[in-house]
Amino acid sequence: MSSFNHPSDNLEHSILEEYSIVERPEKKKKLGVLFWICVAWIGLNVIGAIFAAVLPLQNPLYENFSAINLGPSLHHLFGTDDLGRDIFARVTYGARVSIAVGTGAMVIGFGLGAPLGMLAAHRRGRFDAILTTVMYVFLAFPAIIATIAVLSFWTPRSLLKIILVIGLASVPLVYRVIRTATLNVATKDYIIAAKVQGATDRRILMKELLPNIAPVGISFLLIGVATVVTLEGALAFLGLSVNPPTPSWGNMINEARTVLASNPWLVLFPSAALCLFLLCLNFIGDRLRSHFDVTEVKL
Amino acid sequence: MSPDKLLVVKDLSTTFATAGGPLPAVGGVSFDLGQNETIGIVGESGSGKTVLSRTIMGLQPRTNVTVSGSAQIDGFEVVGASENEKRKIWGTEVAMIFQDPMTSLNPVMRIGKQIDESLRVRLGMSKADAKARAIELLELVGIPSPAERYSAFPGQLSGGMRQRVVIAIALACSPKLLMADEPTTGLDVTIQAQILNLLDELKERLKMSVILVTHDLGVVATRTSRIIVMYAGRIVETGSTRDVFYHHRMPYTRALLESSPKVSNHSHTRLVTIPGRPPNLLKLSDGCSFAPRCKFATDKCHLVRPELEPSVEPGHSFACWNPLPVNGEEPTS
Numbered sequence: 280m281s282s283f284n285h286p287s288d289n290l291e292h293s294i295l296e297e298y299s300i301v302e303r304p305e306k307k308k309k310l311g312v313l314f315w316i317c318v319a320w321i322g323l324n325v326i327g328a329i330f331a332a333v334l335p336l337q338n339p340l341y342e343n344f345s346a347i348n349l350g351p352s353l354h355h356l357f358g359t360d361d362l363g364r365d366i367f368a369r370v371t372y373g374a375r376v377s378i379a380v381g382t383g384a385m386v387i388g389f390g391l392g393a394p395l396g397m398l399a400a401h402r403r404g405r406f407d408a409i410l411t412t413v414m415y416v417f418l419a420f421p422a423i424i425a426t427i428a429v430l431s432f433w434t435p436r437s438l439l440k441i442i443l444v445i446g447l448a449s450v451p452l453v454y455r456v457i458r459t460a461t462l463n464v465a466t467k468d469y470i471i472a473a474k475v476q477g478a479t480d481r482r483i484l485m486k487e488l489l490p491n492i493a494p495v496g497i498s499f500l501l502i503g504v505a506t507v508v509t510l511e512g513a514l515a516f517l518g519l520s521v522n523p524p525t526p527s528w529g530n531m532i533n534e535a536r537t538v539l540a541s542n543p544w545l546v547l548f549p550s551a552a553l554c555l556f557l558l559c560l561n562f563i564g565d566r567l568r569s570h571f572d573v574t575e576v577k578l
Numbered sequence: 579m580s581p582d583k584l585l586v587v588k589d590l591s592t593t594f595a596t597a598g599g600p601l602p603a604v605g606g607v608s609f610d611l612g613q614n615e616t617i618g619i620v621g622e623s624g625s626g627k628t629v630l631s632r633t634i635m636g637l638q639p640r641t642n643v644t645v646s647g648s649a650q651i652d653g654f655e656v657v658g659a660s661e662n663e664k665r666k667i668w669g670t671e672v673a674m675i676f677q678d679p680m681t682s683l684n685p686v687m688r689i690g691k692q693i694d695e696s697l698r699v700r701l702g703m704s705k706a707d708a709k710a711r712a713i714e715l716l717e718l719v720g721i722p723s724p725a726e727r728y729s730a731f732p733g734q735l736s737g738g739m740r741q742r743v744v745i746a747i748a749l750a751c752s753p754k755l756l757m758a759d760e761p762t763t764g765l766d767v768t769i770q771a772q773i774l775n776l777l778d779e780l781k782e783r784l785k786m787s788v789i790l791v792t793h794d795l796g797v798v799a800t801r802t803s804r805i806i807v808m809y810a811g812r813i814v815e816t817g818s819t820r821d822v823f824y825h826h827r828m829p830y831t832r833a834l835l836e837s838s839p840k841v842s843n844h845s846h847t848r849l850v851t852i853p854g855r856p857p858n859l860l861k862l863s864d865g866c867s868f869a870p871r872c873k874f875a876t877d878k879c880h881l882v883r884p885e886l887e888p889s890v891e892p893g894h895s896f897a898c899w900n901p902l903p904v905n906g907e908e909p910t911s
Contacts, residue, residue: 404640468682475635476696476747477669486695490686 314566317559324556328374337365339372340524351544358544360534366545369526370552376520376527377556380442380511381504387446389500392453397484397492399454400461411458414451422448423510430519438521441514445507456499460492494568501564505557512553528553584755584787585611585634590647590657592626592633598860603629605811606647611755616781616788618798618819620834621808624856627791630808631759633657634789635674636664651755669696672755673748678764679740683732689743690716690728696750715746720776738769745776752784759791774801795838799823804893807831810857810867813886817894827889827901830868866899874900 327334343363351358357366399407429444430436464470465488473487508528514520515529516536523530528549535545592604604626611617619627632638634649636656649656654667676682684692693712697703703711709728716724719742732740741761748756758777762770778801781788790798798805798819805822807815807830815828826832833852854871857863866872869879876899884897890904 468676468678469684471637472674472676472682472744472747473684473695475637475668475672475674476750477665477700478695479665482695482699486687487684491684493686 310566310570314563317562317566320555320559321563324374324552325378327371328378331368331371331375334371336368336371339364339368339526341365357548358542360545361538361542364524366531366548369531370528370548373526373528373531373549374552374556376438376515376525377508377511377529377553379438380445380520381508383442384446384449384507385500385503387443388449388453388503389496391447392450393457393496395450396454396457397461397488400458400465401480401484401488403465407458410454414454417451418455422452423513426510426514427517427519430514436519436522441511441520445510449503449507453499453503457492457496460495461488464488464491494571497571498564498568501560501567505560508553508557582612583610584613584615584652585789586648586650587634588648590630590633590649591645592629592638593644593646595642595644596860601859602862603811603859604633607808607811607813608647609806609813609816611787611789613754614781614785614787615804616778616790616802618802618805619789619791619808620793620795620798620805622793622834622852622856624859625808626811627793627808628759629811631674631757631789631791635668635672635757669700669751669753671753672757673751673753674757674759675741675744675748675761677760679737679744680764682744683740685732688729688731689735690730692743693747693750696747700751712746712750715749716743718749718780719743719746720772721746737765738772741765741769741773742776745773745780749780749784754786756781756786756788757791758788760793761790762797763792763794770797777801795823795835807834810859810862812867812897814868814898815896816886817889817891817896821889821891821894825889825891825894825904827896827904828868828898829872829874829900829902831896832902833871866897876900 341364343359343365345363347359347361347363357370359365360369395410399410426444426448430441433440433444470483470487473483478487511520511527512529512532515527516533518530518533520529521527523534531549532546532553535542535549539546587610588608590604590607591602594601594603607630609617619630621627633645634651634656636649636659638645645657647657651667651672654671656664656667683689690709690712693715694705694708697708697711698705713724713728716727721727721739721742727735727739732743735743741764745761756777761777762773765773774797777788777790780786790802792798802819804817805819806813807822807828809830815822815826815831817825822831823835826835830852833850836850837852839849852871857867857870863869863880865878865880865882866875866884869875872879878899882899884899886895886897888895889901
């Protein structure tokens with residue numbers, strides 16, 4: 280036996296060392312270039328929307344009848360519409376409505392839906408049963424029909440009303456997602472463990488549950504913004520969003536639809552703006568979720 | 579209540595209201611536990627040992643459950659206490675460690691933070707003090723380079739290490755009673771002994787009492803002073819560890835002991851099993867709940883439930899109409 284001198288005395292030692300250490304090194308995960316491109320694009324849109332008035336843009340409402348239905352040029356980057364308005368300016372201003380409605384409605388939706396969902400899942404019992412039933416009754420109405428119905432009669436329409444209606448319509452959806460995510464966590468042993476260490480309900484909600492559902496919440500928030508932007512587009516398309524001539528991506532697509540054959544530029548730019556905006560939001564949401572998922576195996 | 583008793587349980591019952599009727603998960607359990615004592619609660623799956631331990635902790639669902647009887651931890655009556663009242667003893671008087679360390683740590687919180695929390699909230703320590711104490715605790719439970727592990731996530735630790743962290747959390751506010759609900763079931767055998775020895779050592783150092791809930795008699799054999807054997811929610815035999823192992827009177831205890839694998843057996847020896855299945859708690863008979871599986875059962879066993887009665891040794895009692903003879907054959911191990 281002793282003659283069989285394996286050259287692995289050292290090797291064995293190093294293997295042992297490697298495996299006896301229980302820690303798996305915390306690898307720095309990278310978000311990737313594409314993520315930052317998407318963030319930059321969303322940032323650009325937001326900055327454009329906020330500072331549209333001070334940017335060197337043409338007046339989006341100015342009707343220049345000497346330059347109608349123009350293609351893209353240096354003077355009119357995205358061309359002009361059938362009233363001679365500058366499309367580039369209108370797309371930039373249109374971001375205002377879309378982003379305001381998207382974020383505003385989600386602030387309302389999450390502001391109400393998320394705390395209620397977490398509380399219901401944490402407390403369970405009668406409180407949960409009643410609240411969930413009420414929410415499911417609201418969910419039974421298709422959100423788009425409900426918003427169309429309310430907005431048709433609640434005139435004159437304003438941005439605030441649109442935000443409020445869409446925001447309230449999204450509450451049951453947010454409630455359902457957050458409640459399910461919380462329920463999934465609330466039944467885990469570590470929540471009971473925190474409880475028997477004497478943690479108060481508020482502490483369990485804020486410190487134990489919230490960080491665990493945050494990844495789901497953030498993804499749903501971003502996807503929610505995207506959905507609401509689309510919904511606003513649909514409402515605008517039906518003429519139920521902000522009143523023309525105020526531009527929004529939705530009503531621009533609607534107006535351009537009628538001249539699609541003669542001036543395809545018109546529908547291209549607002550559609551592309553909407554499309555890119557949604558794509559970037561979804562991508563960011565997905566990336567963030569997987570990035571902050573410390574439970575995902577990192578091997 | 580004598581002052582040296584940390585825990586006094588009297589006639590404790592937990593009944594769940596189910597669609598099939600009331601389900602008596604724990605029925606009429608009485609026992610007590612002294613300071614710095616370790617007691618073992620053993621029984622098969624479904625014998626009510628987990629429900630018993632959770633009832634003593636005061637952890638029941640908010641609805642569909644009735645608890646009667648009394649469980650006093652250091653004079654505090656748990657039965658009927660509100661969450662706010664129980665929060666005063668949770669952590670400081672009584673703490674719990676769980677079966678599966680994979681699910682009993684918050685995966686998105688650094689382990690140091692999880693220990694810190696109760697130190698800062700319950701004991702009002704400053705941030706720096708709590709961190710120092712947390713690192714001390716990590717060291718106490720045998721975690722190598724605790725200062726570095728302090729900021730690790732649970733996902734970066736192995737099962738055995740996680741269970742050590744769980745123990746560190748439980749010990750943070752120096753509880754007098756530690757409830758260990760199958761603390762080693764989720765771990766592999768080599769780690770089991772380490773964790774159990776650690777618990778033993780900590781119990782001596784910190785002068786705690788421990789309730790060790792398990793289905794593995796090997797786990798309780800050398801570490802407990804007394805054993806409670808449960809079947810279908812009731813205590814069927816209790817006594818000193820020695821008496822339960824060597825002078826048991828209840829056939830169920832014998833069957834349980836016989837079904838543990840023994841080192842002295844030849845390899846490929848078939849494991850002894852207890853024939854039949856644990857009874858359906860919704861359809862308990864008036865008789866002894868073990869009777870349908872017992873080879874000594876008589877008609878009386880099926881009709882009248884035996885109560886706990888004392889055996890010859892002090893503190894040893896059993897519930898059986900046809901007990902095994904006193905000083906019956908020692909288990910062949």
